[in-house]
Amino acid sequence: MRQNCSVAELLRSEMDKLTPTERKISRVLLANYPVAGLETIAQLAARVEVSGPTVLRLVSKLGFDSYTAFQAALRGELEARLQSPLVRREVGMAAEGTDFLADFVRRQTELMQQTVANVSQAEFDGAVELLADPKRRVWLLGGRLTEPLAAYLAHHLKVVRSQVTLLRPLPTSWADNLVDMGKHDVLVVFDIRRYWQDAQRMAEMAAQRKVQVVLFTDQWLSPVSRCARYTLAAHTAGPAGWDTNTPLLMLVDALIAAVNTRHWGDIHERLQELERMRAELGEGDESMRR
Template identity: 40%
Template sequence: MASGTLADDIRLKLGILSPAERKVARVLLASYPSSGFETIATLAERAAVSAPTVLRFVNRLGYSGFPDFQAALRAELEDRNASPLSLYEATDDAGSADSAAGLMARSSKLFTAAVAQTLAETPPHDLERAIALLSDRKRRITLAGGRFTHLLAQYLGLHLMQLRDDVRFLPERAVERTAVLAALTRRDVLVIFDYRRYEHDKLALAQLAQEHGGKVIVFTDTWLSPAASHAEVVFPSQVTTPSPYDSLVPTLAIVETVVAGLITAMGNEAREHMKHVEDTAHRIGLV
């Protein structure tokens, strides 16, 4: 999982915490991030530990005290909820103009680092599980994106349609969308793209799919969409970019990695399906 959030730091340190400190960690993770704003006494009571244990726990994370820990959490939430406008206004040199060469050099550095970090922090078992779910012909796949990320949902979905049957996009119209969601079953895989300023419906979609026994795959940023708590697989990506808009370049790299894995996993079945699709397209004059 991508680094950079307090929740990730807590998970990484679970192995070095004392049993009592681990109780505090699990209480925090169970209702993160809201639990981090409770009082020391409340956290101690919920975890069935002493107040000094809570203080030792935040010290173990590297904070001088509980106010320091909560300040870091507030800063994280500000980043998590940032909009392009707020990022633009927070950038000192937002109005300055790079030369073309300078912009290219800065973009190259930022995108290269973001893609490399995203791929390096993607657990192989998560990639393997996603490929297994998406290549399973017994499963039906539904894809849903957001304001900008619907483009990536379509990109992945169109590749999937060339490789297998039973792939669809979540409809926009209310009646059709409701019908699709009401018909979710254990054989469904819901693929969600959701990035900061998260869209409320994505959490509901993930909950519905999970309640019906289906599997959920979430593509998100390092702060994690709320839908991630209901997902079987989560792909967090870096979003660093030279503009106030979050970058989707690292996510595209993950999507194309998944597609490459699907082609390998599905083998001749994928090739035969692609051939059938091409033949059909020729017959109706689309190519």
């Protein structure tokens, strides 16, 4: 089993190597993650309508030497999902006399490398194509700490395409937007531990209306993943106790770059017209910005 890799990431990365029956088990595990994996072998096998030995073969392929070890990993993730910064801080991190900034950057680099190693190319490419499709309206929603990331992505998308809306993080206002959503829309949700139940409900209701949901989350997977078409999970466990948004921002920047690179022909013409309009409106005059 790969180090620093969640069970969900293992299931996603190994999906193409599994037998049809094993993929069936994997999909059930991901759809009810991590609760389904905490059932007994007999219960999980009955739920998926497979044999117990088939469940054990899948667990072995994921790198666990027993079903007990597999469940222990899931329980550890469940505990990590609920941890507050009070218990996350790593003792001895950048102790006195060390270069805090250099150590911090090293850890951030490790998290970004772990993120890239565990993001499926198919998931990333699928998200890029959805957000680049001019026929689709795009809605974005972020939480208390991720709303700036949603806004950052929204601002970039508004430059290269039309019909982009940043939702306010106020559940009482969402119905006004949800009623207009349909099968040609995309809802981008940012949700990290400890997960936002209102965002989960919003995503579920959007999915019921055939909206394609794109999720940015952490390696423990927001419950929104159950209804997401594409999930981009970053390793966010920061060394100082607070989860870091740097790996998530890296994924956002990569997505923006991919949209621009792969659809430059369409975007180039729009940018030329946009720059002309900005010049006519005097946006190039620094005195007007003060």
